Amino acid sequence: MKYLQSSLAVLLLAITTGCAVGNKYDYSSVSVSLPLQGSGELGVAVVENRAYVVSGDKAPDFIGIQRGGFGNPFNVTTKSGKPLTEDMAASLGAALERSGFKVSALDVRSPDASVIAAAATRQGQQRNVILKVNEWKTDVMMRIRLIYDLDLQITDGAGRTIASNRLQGDEVIGGGGFEGQNAGSASSSFEAKIGRLFNKPEIFAALGE
Amino acid sequence: MIKVLRNFILCLLTVLITGCASSLTADKDPSIQLSTYNIFYVVRQPRDERGIEKLIAAELTALGKTAFSGEAAADPEAYDVVVTYIDKWSWDITTYMLELKVELRDPRTNYVIASGHSHRTSLKRKSPEGMVKEVLNQIFSKQ
Numbered sequence: 001m002k003y004l005q006s007s008l009a010v011l012l013l014a015i016t017t018g019c020a021v022g023n024k025y026d027y028s029s030v031s032v033s034l035p036l037q038g039s040g041e042l043g044v045a046v047v048e049n050r051a052y053v054v055s056g057d058k059a060p061d062f063i064g065i066q067r068g069g070f071g072n073p074f075n076v077t078t079k080s081g082k083p084l085t086e087d088m089a090a091s092l093g094a095a096l097e098r099s100g101f102k103v104s105a106l107d108v109r110s111p112d113a114s115v116i117a118a119a120a121t122r123q124g125q126q127r128n129v130i131l132k133v134n135e136w137k138t139d140v141m142m143r144i145r146l147i148y149d150l151d152l153q154i155t156d157g158a159g160r161t162i163a164s165n166r167l168q169g170d171e172v173i174g175g176g177g178f179e180g181q182n183a184g185s186a187s188s189s190f191e192a193k194i195g196r197l198f199n200k201p202e203i204f205a206a207l208g209e
Numbered sequence: 210m211i212k213v214l215r216n217f218i219l220c221l222l223t224v225l226i227t228g229c230a231s232s233l234t235a236d237k238d239p240s241i242q243l244s245t246y247n248i249f250y251v252v253r254q255p256r257d258e259r260g261i262e263k264l265i266a267a268e269l270t271a272l273g274k275t276a277f278s279g280e281a282a283a284d285p286e287a288y289d290v291v292v293t294y295i296d297k298w299s300w301d302i303t304t305y306m307l308e309l310k311v312e313l314r315d316p317r318t319n320y321v322i323a324s325g326h327s328h329r330t331s332l333k334r335k336s337p338e339g340m341v342k343e344v345l346n347q348i349f350s351k352q
Contacts, residue, residue, distance in 0.1 A: 004214055033319035099318075142230040143328075175232050175308055175328025181297065185326075188310070189236075192321045196238055199320065 028087035032095035045106035064138035117159025163206035
């Protein structure tokens with residue numbers, strides 16, 4: 001009887017937490033292909049604006065939820081241990097360099113428009129790419145749900161916005177599987193969404209294509 | 210008590226064993242008109258030994274496109290669209306396709322202009338041909 005109870009406890013523990021604990025995804029080395037080619041210098045910043053991170057409810061490396069057998073949630077975090085915005089900045093910077101630009105990082109620590117403008121003026125280039133992350137998280141159980149709200153701004157050297165694009169959505173991007181599969185689906189979606197943000201004539205014009 | 214516990218475990222196992230799920234999604238750049246693209250090249254996934262690239266090319270042909278397939282194209286810009294895919298397989302009595310993701314890319318920049326995905330667990334399994342068909346139909350129906 002005791003043996004049966006112990007087995008049941010172990011089984012329940014495995015079912016409810018199984019592969020759900022400690023999942024990590026890598027957004028820093030996603031190979032993003034942008035729909036444009038260009039040249040010249042760009043300042044680049046990815047700015048955290050997720051309400052639950054700005055308020056301190058979640059750590060900056062929080063990137064979503066993996067649910068256990070009964071829907072019980074566990075945090076998914078960045079593989080690097082760094083804030084999501086740093087990982088995204090690494091991928092975005094590499095993508096822009098592959099597209100022909102010379103990239104330098106801007107240090108922007110607040111989503112406030114005046115702070116972004118001041119950073120662009122102080123350390124920026126004549127053109128700056130600012131990606132504000134208003135939302136980005138996955139929610140995985142049987143399916144992978146992606147909830148996102150990304151705001152791209154191209155500013156001039158004085159921090160004035162000369163072009164912008166915004167993408168928001170809440171969509172199923174795949175079937176839930178093991179950590180590696182889920183991470184792959186999340187990376188693919190990140191590539192597609194970042195590429196799409198840039199695929200707008202006003203953005204091409206602002207970046208001088 | 211033992212009977213209750215045994216029934217509980219049986220119920221739990223039944224839920225686990227019969228649990229079935231499927232998802233079919235497509236995501237397309239709204240500024241792109243897929244109908245204006247006619248010549249497609251499907252790149253064989255290096256680890257694919259089942260010829261899924263041929264199935265995708267055949268289905269594209271059935272959709273009225275001109276489609277070729279093979280190893281990475283020497284001159285990708287000769288085509289309107291380069292198609293890549295990821296196929297995942299599982300085993301439950303027999304091997305079946307668990308998941309298929311297809312991406313349509315601009316050959317000039319490699320930018321993903323559209324993608325589609327189907328995920329089917331064992332009890333909802335379909336043939337590879339069926340998975341390819343439903344993914345491409347989902348992508349092109351989003352035009």
